[in-house]
Amino acid sequence: MDRRDFLKTQAKGALLLSMGASGLFLPEPGIAATEPDIAKVKGAPAAATRAAVELLGGIQKFVKPGDRVVIKPNMSFNRSPEQASNTHPEVVRELAVMCKEAQAAKVFILDHTLASPKMCLLRSGIEEACKSVDPNMVYTINESNLYQDVPIPRAVNLNQTQLIKEVLKADVLIAAPVAKSHSATGVSLSMKGMMGLIWDRWIMHRQGLDETIVDLCTVLKADLTVIDGSRVLSTNGPHGPGKVLRENTIIASRDMVAADACAVESFTWYGRKYKAKQVGHIREAHRRKFGRMDIDNLTIKTVTI
Amino acid sequence: MGFRRWVQTFCLTIFLGLLFIASGDLILSPAADFFLRLDPSIALITTISSRHFLGGLIPAVVIILLTIFLGRFFCGHICPLGTTLDVADKVFAVPYKKRKNVGYLRSLKYLVLIALTGASLFGVSYIFLVSPLSLITRFYGLMILPAVNYLTGGAHQILFPLWEQLDINALLFFQIKSLRYQTQFFVLLFFTGLFSLSRITPRFWCRYLCPAGALFALFSRKPLVHRVVSDKCNECGKCVRACSMGAIDEADFLQTCFEDCVVCLTCEKICPESAITFSREPAPVQNGIISTLPTRRQFIVAGVAGTSTAMVSLTGLNSSVGKAGQGQVVPPMLIRPPATLPELDFLARCVRCGECMVACPTNTLQPIWFDAGLMGLFSPAITPRRGFCNPDCHRCAEVCPTESIRVISKEERVWAKTGTAMIHRQKCLAWEHDKKCMVCDEVCPFGAIEFTQESGLSVTVPKVKEEKCSGCGYCEYHCPVQNQSAIVVTPMNALRLTHGSFKVTAEQAGLKISRKEKSPPTYPGSEKSDSPAPGFDSNFAPGFDAGEDEKSSSAPGFSK
Numbered sequence: 001m002d003r004r005d006f007l008k009t010q011a012k013g014a015l016l017l018s019m020g021a022s023g024l025f026l027p028e029p030g031i032a033a034t035e036p037d038i039a040k041v042k043g044a045p046a047a048a049t050r051a052a053v054e055l056l057g058g059i060q061k062f063v064k065p066g067d068r069v070v071i072k073p074n075m076s077f078n079r080s081p082e083q084a085s086n087t088h089p090e091v092v093r094e095l096a097v098m099c100k101e102a103q104a105a106k107v108f109i110l111d112h113t114l115a116s117p118k119m120c121l122l123r124s125g126i127e128e129a130c131k132s133v134d135p136n137m138v139y140t141i142n143e144s145n146l147y148q149d150v151p152i153p154r155a156v157n158l159n160q161t162q163l164i165k166e167v168l169k170a171d172v173l174i175a176a177p178v179a180k181s182h183s184a185t186g187v188s189l190s191m192k193g194m195m196g197l198i199w200d201r202w203i204m205h206r207q208g209l210d211e212t213i214v215d216l217c218t219v220l221k222a223d224l225t226v227i228d229g230s231r232v233l234s235t236n237g238p239h240g241p242g243k244v245l246r247e248n249t250i251i252a253s254r255d256m257v258a259a260d261a262c263a264v265e266s267f268t269w270y271g272r273k274y275k276a277k278q279v280g281h282i283r284e285a286h287r288r289k290f291g292r293m294d295i296d297n298l299t300i301k302t303v304t305i
Numbered sequence: 306m307g308f309r310r311w312v313q314t315f316c317l318t319i320f321l322g323l324l325f326i327a328s329g330d331l332i333l334s335p336a337a338d339f340f341l342r343l344d345p346s347i348a349l350i351t352t353i354s355s356r357h358f359l360g361g362l363i364p365a366v367v368i369i370l371l372t373i374f375l376g377r378f379f380c381g382h383i384c385p386l387g388t389t390l391d392v393a394d395k396v397f398a399v400p401y402k403k404r405k406n407v408g409y410l411r412s413l414k415y416l417v418l419i420a421l422t423g424a425s426l427f428g429v430s431y432i433f434l435v436s437p438l439s440l441i442t443r444f445y446g447l448m449i450l451p452a453v454n455y456l457t458g459g460a461h462q463i464l465f466p467l468w469e470q471l472d473i474n475a476l477l478f479f480q481i482k483s484l485r486y487q488t489q490f491f492v493l494l495f496f497t498g499l500f501s502l503s504r505i506t507p508r509f510w511c512r513y514l515c516p517a518g519a520l521f522a523l524f525s526r527k528p529l530v531h532r533v534v535s536d537k538c539n540e541c542g543k544c545v546r547a548c549s550m551g552a553i554d555e556a557d558f559l560q561t562c563f564e565d566c567v568v569c570l571t572c573e574k575i576c577p578e579s580a581i582t583f584s585r586e587p588a589p590v591q592n593g594i595i596s597t598l599p600t601r602r603q604f605i606v607a608g609v610a611g612t613s614t615a616m617v618s619l620t621g622l623n624s625s626v627g628k629a630g631q632g633q634v635v636p637p638m639l640i641r642p643p644a645t646l647p648e649l650d651f652l653a654r655c656v657r658c659g660e661c662m663v664a665c666p667t668n669t670l671q672p673i674w675f676d677a678g679l680m681g682l683f684s685p686a687i688t689p690r691r692g693f694c695n696p697d698c699h700r701c702a703e704v705c706p707t708e709s710i711r712v713i714s715k716e717e718r719v720w721a722k723t724g725t726a727m728i729h730r731q732k733c734l735a736w737e738h739d740k741k742c743m744v745c746d747e748v749c750p751f752g753a754i755e756f757t758q759e760s761g762l763s764v765t766v767p768k769v770k771e772e773k774c775s776g777c778g779y780c781e782y783h784c785p786v787q788n789q790s791a792i793v794v795t796p797m798n799a800l801r802l803t804h805g806s807f808k809v810t811a812e813q814a815g816l817k818i819s820r821k822e823k824s825p826p827t828y829p830g831s832e833k834s835d836s837p838a839p840g841f842d843s844n845f846a847p848g849f850d851a852g853e854d855e856k857s858s859s860a861p862g863f864s865k
Binding site for chain 1: 744
């Protein structure tokens with residue numbers, strides 16, 4: 001199923017949802033009982049990434065041979081890996097390697113950068129790190145003609161957007177954000193990170209970030225979310241520089257909301273602990289049954305390697 | 306194709322190649338401005354108007370020295386404008402017999418040069434209106450290149466289904482910089498006019514108007530190597546008709562006006578009797594040099610015209626003559642590129658060639674119209690809504706032929722403040738509409754946006770820390786408020802230094818521009834870890850809240 005079909009299914013789903021608007025059912029937790037809803041691994045970035053995905057059943061569960069995969073990291077800022085504004089290059093690289101191992105036909109690492117594309121590619125270290133996997137896989141998409149208008153059928157606020165054309169074609173979408181604070185939305189994790197795959201993100205600020213982030217995620221629902229908490233930008237995010245916590249943690253889940261919620265509650269933000277429900281867009285996503293933030297009711301497997 | 310055509314093609318290709326390389330942001334071409342530095346009119350006028358001899362302009366002196374021996378070879382072989390006009394002449398020129406006799410205009414180019422010199426004596430440079438290299442750089446760089454990019458982008462778009470079929474990554478993600486420029490209508494009209502003049506005579510510009518041509522002409526009145534006609538000449542007149550410069554005396558074919566001869570060697574090539582050679586031998590018939598120099602009266606009139614134009618310019622309301630400070634009426638939003646010289650020095654040097662605008666990776670540098678008066682016409686300005694000014698980039702300085710933008714070290718570059726951002730609170734999503742935004746903070750490379758919480762507002766709001774702001778315009782470029790951004794860069798406290806260190810000056814002025822530091826967050830809780838939230842709203846880190854959906858159930862006037 002490519003993303004186009006996915007969108008159609010989503011439209012049908014929206015109908016269904018509106019029929020049963022009372023919404024008694026929350027999304028079912030993990031498909032197989034043996035696999036946890038959330039995998040949380042402590043260790044070196046690459047190894048922990050691999051282990052976390054293994055805990056969820058391995059990359060083969062997500063990527064089938066011949067699939068086109070888009071990985072969405074954070075590489076929007078002219079900052080070095082230790083400043084934690086961008087995803088750790090080794091996390092991105094390991095994901096790309098795993099997708100290749102699962103015989104993905106194409107793997108792309110895409111972002112619509114805020115700072116100069118050239119500097120982002122250079123300073124984030126992601127381009128360099130992925131060169132050995134495939135020299136033609138990391139792209140910053142900063143020209144509007146590579147985006148395509150797409151309706152958002154399940155939107156409550158943002159009825160349409162423009163997605164990178166390749167994302168529309170992709171069979172698998174992997175969110176690979178770094179864990180960081182955000183001065184407007186509290187945190188910037190997998191859901192917020194999807195704003196890097198669209199052309200006009202500014203309309204979301206005008207219309208209300210919390211609702212529109214969830215709207216956007218209904219068409220950009222990651223099949224796999226891997227949050228890079230190897231370093232956490234705990235203050236002054238998303239750009240920094242700010243306080244960087246060395247957490248050496250990777251959090252993975254099939255559920256973007258659960259992964260984000262787990263990241264919020266796993267780390268400290270501005271020196272304090274917060275509950276996932278204190279983040280507007282996570283709360284909104286949970287309320288709209290897009291995913292679950294009640295991680296206390298989910299199975300979390302924590303491993304240290 | 307003869308030798309000369311090869312040379313012309315070669316030189317134009319190099320010129321366009323350098324321009325094209327300058328426009329990409331992959332590698333920097335240190336010779337991007339090479340052709341501009343060959344233009345003696347730029348060298349002369351800029352040296353006088355800026356009271357400063359620039360080493361970078363020595364190539365123009367070399368060309369002048371060669372001209373003494375070889376005549377106006379530059380015009381016939383090297384000049385990209387000359388070559389372009391030759392192409393236009395091929396298309397538009399009329400047969401010899403239909404040409405109008407405008408020989409009386411021959412001294413006009415000298416008058417142009419004299420007027421420019423007159424103005425430059427008062428420190429006013431109008432060379433940008435007529436310098437051939439400046440004009441041709443703008444023609445190709447600001448008009449042709451964007452059009453080519455536009456068409457290439459369009460073609461890529463149309464062929465996109467094909468790329469999808471081929472599934473080659475480089476084609477799928479091919480991105481061409483979309484370029485837009487202000488004032489290219491001037492370039493369009495100017496060149497339309499210039500090409501139209503082919504209907505009067507070929508190379509009208511080079512014959513009658515070009516100030517660089519005038520300078521060359523002054524030095525080529527008796528060139529060492531020149532046209533010599535032997536007695537084999539049967540006066541068929543073929544050479545007269547073929548001469549694109551009209552440099553052969555129509556009454557006496559043996560005579561050549563060396564001031565106008567561009568050594569194209571066409572006459573030598575087409576002479577059926579092989580009577581014409583270019584050599585050091587003296588011409589067999591010599592009735593003295595044909596001179597097209599202006600009369601004394603014309604000289605004086607042109608000089609006065611130039612100086613009076615300078616006077617009018619300097620006494621214009623927007624002229625920045627005199628000391629900066631009270632009484633200066635400066636355009637409120639004019640932001641110059643980083644490390645631009647003080648305004649008056651800058652205007653005396655900048656030749657408006659547009660190299661900086663071609664080289665600018667974000668397209669933020671734009672030529673302006675009359676915002677800064679006639680003197681500031683076509684000068685570069687940062688336009689943050691179009692693009693930010695990357696603090697790691699200083700290509701504009703590197704390609705500037707006249708050092709109007711100072712070349713400074715990477716460390717210094719960050720301190721070359723171009724202005725200060727200012728928030729229009731009534732337009733701001735956070736301040737006025739209580740919406741989560743903070744994009745300005747998100748994108749600021751210098752941590753110059755402080756976020757605070759204000760009573761009556763549920764979201765964090767931005768404030769500019771003036772001493773940390775470098776005026777790069779990231780905030781204005783990215784501000785989600787449409788059309789007029791809610792945060793704008795103003796020229797306030799821009800550093801414009803003729804010499805000395807930007808860093809030292811900035812630090813002395815109390816500036817703290819740094820990409821490594823950011824003020825510690827002013828949020829309650831940041832100092833005490835793990836303590837429970839003591840209250841609502843104001844006690845959460847930015848973006849966090851109490852964790853409840855806001856429900857205002859009570860109607861106005863009723864209590865909950």
